Amino acid sequence: MGGDFTYQDASMWYKNLDKLIEYANLKSAKDGLNVKLFYSTPTCYLKSVRDANPELPIKQDDFFPYASDSTAYWTGYFTSRPTTKYFEREGNNYLQMVKQLQVLAGLEEHNKFVLNELKSAMGVMQHHDAITGTEKQHVTHDYERLLNQAIDDALLIARQAFK
CATH class of the missing domain: 1.20.1270 (Substrate Binding Domain Of Dnak; Chain:A; Domain 2)
Structure with missing residues (x-):
């Protein structure tokens, strides 16, 4: 297909x-x-x-x-690129935290684009090559760049929630 x-x-x-x-x-x-x-x-x-x-x-x-x-x-599905796998787990933890802060602070209508950017980056990190670590090195760098940018942008929601 x-x-x-x-x-x-x-x-x-x-x-x-x-x-x-x-x-x-x-x-x-x-x-x-x-x-x-x-x-x-x-x-x-x-x-x-x-x-x-x-x-x-x-x-x-x-x-x-x-x-x-x-x-x-x-080979290496479970052992390759451990830093990227750790970053993916941390990214998901951050996403869940930001979603909760957004609801608790009543910011659901604000910054939907920012939260969607982080959700999208986490979706990319679930790609079968990303999560297994079988992608090429330049692709790994791109996955990490996307997730890093989305996490940085989502700081806006955390900052607003704690105002």
Whole structure:
């Protein structure tokens, strides 16, 4: 369906998905297959899996390192870039604190942009490359720059709350 940077235009993706779903359902009905595609949610999917009561194997060995091809190995998900991982945790702590201060000080209508900037930076830090530390160094610097700027800007809310 795409890669890291191919989901910028959601309406285009949904239009294409609609076409795929419609085609697959027509083909299934025509060929007598017992398949019906539809949009769903993780909760709906998990309920269906639970209802089917499948016998699932338990994996006992390690998943890592992972090889995406014969010359590309992925390791260090839990150990690489510990400073960035710490910064992400501290950023989330700061976000939660600022959200609480904003409510307690009655500033909910003020500085929405500033709080959204910090929420957005925290969202970026949850990207699968950011949180695992598999991104390139210049990308790490950019993630950290975004989060640092958002935290600095959110100081405004903390300052207003303590006035």
